[in-house]
Amino acid sequence: MRKPIIAGNWKMNKTPAEARALAQALVPLLKNAQADVVLCVPAVDMAAVREALRGTGIALGAQNMHWQASGAYTGELSAAMLLDAGCAYVILGHSERRQYFGETDEFVNRKVRAAVAAGLIPIICVGETRVQREEGYTDTLVAYQTLTALTGLSAVQVAGVVVAYEPVWAIGTGLVATDEQANETIGVIRQAVRGKYGDAAADALRIQYGGSMNPANAHGLMQQPEIDGGLIGGASLKAEDFAKVVNF
Ligand code: PGA
Secondary structure (H helix, E strand, C coil), rough: CCCCCCEEEECCCCCCCHHHHHHHHHHHCCCCCCCEEEEECCCCCCCCHHHCCCCCCCCCEEECCCCCCCCCCCCCHHHHHHHCCCCCCCEEEEHHHHHCCCCCCHHHHHHHHHHEEEEEEEEHHHHHHCHHHHHHCCHHHHHHHHHHHHCCCCHHHHHCEEEEECCCCHHHCCCCCCCHHHHHHHHHHHHHHHHHHHHHHHHCCCCEECCCCCCCHHHHHHHCCCCCEEEHHHHCHHHHHHHHCCCC
């Protein structure tokens, strides 16, 4: 059985003071969580959130990183920096990074390999646009994005990463994939991984759904056999809402 994993993606929200308050509000609400819980916060918030989460089982995560260990990459962060700041996870290849910052599948793969080599757990985002779904490319696309992102990892390493299936048309729009759509596409991703890395990796790999997941729809999504958790944007910014999703 795969343990569910629920991650909050705060995106570009919360000053350090606001971040501390949100993390402190979450701690008591999540003390009986049955799922692994991760807060992926802006880099400037990490110190405050790390402090607030100390002694809890809640993990800290980042939203992006560079694949190089160090160097002249103005504005970027390395895996070693994230680890030293207390991160255990890093979101890679989020559709907003692909769409607004030109991240390609090849960039995402370099980042995934650097994260895994450093001991960070990547949360690798894949997903189709509305047009791609309407034109029937969803399955091919998500399989390609996933296998490209994982290239160069061993089956054992693949078993330890997290994939987030986030249909682009469902992110921040209030449109949510139906439970069956999400389950089916996540099944496609798992089959692709099974074909290349074998049963053990495919059965261990945790695959989240993301895209307008909230307290009202979390239970239904989490009942689906292929769905192992959620990557939560908007609903992770309010303590009560995020706690309801975690405690689905
Ligand atoms: P949303 O964002 O929950 O606000 O749709 C999810 C995500 O982009 O990770």
